[in-house]
Amino acid sequence: MEESWDEQKRVLARLNSACRPRVTSLPPDLLFVIGCDRQMSGKWYRVIRPNGRPLLRGVSPSVELEQTVSGVAAGNSFAIGVAETAKSMAANSAFQTSDLQSERIAVYRSENGARIFTVTIPSPEPTVQTFVLSPDGGQLAVLQKDQIAFYKAADRFPVSRSRRPS
Numbered sequence: 001m002e003e004s005w006d007e008q009k010r011v012l013a014r015l016n017s018a019c020r021p022r023v024t025s026l027p028p029d030l031l032f033v034i035g036c037d038r039q040m041s042g043k044w045y046r047v048i049r050p051n052g053r054p055l056l057r058g059v060s061p062s063v064e065l066e067q068t069v070s071g072v073a074a075g076n077s078f079a080i081g082v083a084e085t086a087k088s089m090a091a092n093s094a095f096q097t098s099d100l101q102s103e104r105i106a107v108y109r110s111e112n113g114a115r116i117f118t119v120t121i122p123s124p125e126p127t128v129q130t131f132v133l134s135p136d137g138g139q140l141a142v143l144q145k146d147q148i149a150f151y152k153a154a155d156r157f158p159v160s161r162s163r164r165p166s
Contacts, residue, residue: 011052012031012048012050012052013033013046013048013052013053013054015033015035015046016035016038017035017036017044018035018036018037018038019035019036021033021034021035022034022035024069026047026069026071026078026110027071027072027073027074027075028075028110029049029050029075030047030048030049030050030055030071030078030110031047031048032045032046032047032048032069032078032080033045033046033047033048034067037059042059042060043059043060043067044057044058044059044060045057045058045060045067045080046058047078047080047108047113055110055112055113056080056108056113058080060082066082066083067080067081067082068080068081068129068130068131069081070129070131070132070133071110071133072133072134072135072136072137073135074135074136074137075110076109076110076111076136076137077107077108077109077110077116077133077137077153078107078108078110078133079105079106079107079108079131079132079133079140080105080106080108081103081104081105081130081131082103082104082105083100083102083103084100084101084102084103084104085100085101086100086101100123101122101123102120102121102122102123103120103121103130104118104119104120104121105118105119105120105121105131105140105142106118107133107137107140107153116153117151117153119140119142119151121142121144123145130142130143131143137153138152138153139151139152139153140153
């Protein structure tokens with residue numbers, strides 16, 4: 001639900017979750033929502049447009065631990081990272097660093113949800129946020145062991161803007 005400064009309320013989307021959903025805002029005006037499936041064996045995530053319609057949907061099986069997101073100020077792209085374990089685990093169970101197998105990071109276009117590129121990092125660092133997009137969305141920086149790796153977007157793209165006829 002969105003509440004404006006003048007206390008007007010508007011329902012953006014209705015989503016069912018077996019756990020308390022987590023919401024993160026993405027520039028310029030998207031929401032990243034994570035929830036749990038009914039059996040609590042996995043999670044789902046959605047990127048929601050301002051009109052409440054989903055831009056992107058994903059389902060995480062029990063081998064996927066956590067989903068994190070990073071957006072850019074220009075608002076032309078965002079990245080979703082998903083840490084994976086070597087074995088299935090319950091959504092709220094404790095894990096050891098040795099349980100982490102890989103992290104898959106995918107970069108998407110904000111305007112249509114199309115995937116630009118994906119990178120998989122073996123044995124990721126056990127931190128909350130291991131990646132960030134450059135301000136123009138052209139590079140992805142990823143924390144890997146004792147260094148930072150940079151990945152160039154496979155296709156640099158301008159943000160399409162609608163023009164009014166003159």
